[in-house]
Amino acid sequence: MSQVKVYTVLWMNGSLLMVFYTPGQCWQFRVVSRTQGIFGEQKIYYSGEAALTIGLEWIRDES
Numbered sequence: 001m002s003q004v005k006v007y008t009v010l011w012m013n014g015s016l017l018m019v020f021y022t023p024g025q026c027w028q029f030r031v032v033s034r035t036q037g038i039f040g041e042q043k044i045y046y047s048g049e050a051a052l053t054i055g056l057e058w059i060r061d062e063s
Helices: 048-062
Strands: 006-013 017-023 027-031
Touching: 006 048, 017 048, 027 048
Parallel strands: none
Antiparallel strands: 006 017, 017 027
């Protein structure tokens, strides 16, 4: 069974941001854009807050 933990899900400027934790990849984020593209990085963040901060920057830059 997968041990994915969802930290937060936000709707902002027409995009969906999800921050989550997996044992193998630590904290990550994904952005689903208004054009339904899924974006993120294969970087490891050591807290949910750090991944959230970068994810919010992605959404602001996209707007």
